[in-house]
Amino acid sequence: MPELRELRVESGHIEIGAALTLTEIERRLDGGVPLLAELFPQFASRLIRNGATLGGNLGTGSPIGDSAPVLLALDASLVLTDADGERVLPLADYFTGYRQSVRRPGELIRAVRVPLPLSPVTAFHKIAKRRFDDISSVAVAFALDIEDGLVRTARIGLGGVAATPIRSLATEAALEGKPWSARTAEAAARVLRGEGTPMSDHRASALYRSAMLGQSLLKLHAQTTEAVSS
Ligand SMILES: Cc1cc2nc3c(=O)[nH]c(=O)nc-3n(C[C@H](O)[C@H](O)[C@H](O)COP(=O)(O)OP(=O)(O)OC[C@H]3O[C@@H](n4cnc5c(N)ncnc54)[C@H](O)[C@@H]3O)c2cc1C
Structure with a gap:
């Protein structure tokens, strides 16, 4: 879905589409978010990063997914969307228990927002x-x-x-x-x-x-x- 595959730098944040692959994000950001740049080479292999997405890594709700700790440190928020509209909530409020989250049935993670400026x-x-x-x-x-x-x-x-x-x-x-x-x-x-x-x-x-x-x-x-x- 194209709506899940956009990457935009706005005044207060970077919005990263949930269905972009990690390789696509890595190339588009080109080191612009150093913490993400440090994550990518440690996340599986290039083969997996060519298919894996942030939406999928967060969507599994695994306590050992590697993107979540990085995005928590970046104070990221999730843009959740369904037929009724969108809501934005801090990733820190997203997980509620083992492989459980506040995401409602039918709701998708559309994007991840990383606030700017970045901590140095x-x-x-x-x-x-x-x-x-x-x-x-x-x-x-x-x-x-x-x-x-x-x-x-x-x-x-x-x-x-x-x-x-x-x-x-x-x-x-x-x-x-x-x-x-x-x-x-x-x-x-x-x-x-x-x-x-x-x-x-x-x-x-x-x-x-x-x-x-x-x-x-x-x-x-x-x-x-x-x-x-x-
Ligand atoms: C060989 C191998 C090595 C791996 N190494 C690592 C590693 O080093 N670190 C690590 O963290 N993980 C690792 N993983 C697992 C990794 O988390 C997944 O491969 C990947 O991140 C999941 O993304 P995906 O797009 O393939 O999701 P999918 O497998 O397509 O989806 C996973 C789940 O998330 C849901 N989902 C997908 N997109 C969204 C969305 N936009 N909104 C809501 N829900 C959604 C799906 O419905 C599904 O329930 C590895 C996996 C493999 C096979």
Whole structure:
């Protein structure tokens, strides 16, 4: 449906059609949304990305889909449409339980809206058994505004640690207003380790998943400190 395959940059957001393939989005954005650019190479293989769409990845409602944590960190909204019209709701309010959502029967995800401007410090850490072409054990996406060494806003999306993809609200609160220092990162990593309700399965134990959450924030701090201070 052409209505689901548009990509538009508007004044306050980028609207990405839900039925564009990941490869099409990657080429059209051409690195313009760095967090998405970091997601694509880690999402399955080119073969799958040539067919897979954001609508399908979110539509399955899987707690380990890789686009959800990234789009949560980007503070994205969904445009839902049916014969009665359209509604826009934050992705953070979309998932209601394991493979469940507020989407009504007959309703489609028409598009994903990513608000502008983008946060400058972003990262997507996918922890899986294989480096490429594997399902996430844990996925963590970060989008931080750091100004004059202070964390102004923090948005963190998590996959694989609850029945749904979730925002890491307690960790975001532990970061906001604090200096982007090793001490802040360590304190917030302790909070992040306690987020969600991870379970043990054949991919990873609950303890490993929690440990990886904390580790991902320490890694982000290590990777960004030089860029922020320079
Ligand atoms: C080999 C392989 C590797 C994979 N690796 C990854 C990976 O690394 N990371 C990851 O996240 N996923 C991975 N996946 C799964 C991936 O989520 C799907 O392949 C893809 O994202 C689903 O998109 P699709 O367009 O094919 O959806 P479909 O399979 O067509 O649809 C999936 C579900 O979503 C619904 N749906 C589709 N579009 C919409 C819409 N616009 N509005 C509402 N509902 C809709 C459908 O009705 C269906 O219920 C992998 C799959 C395979 C086969």
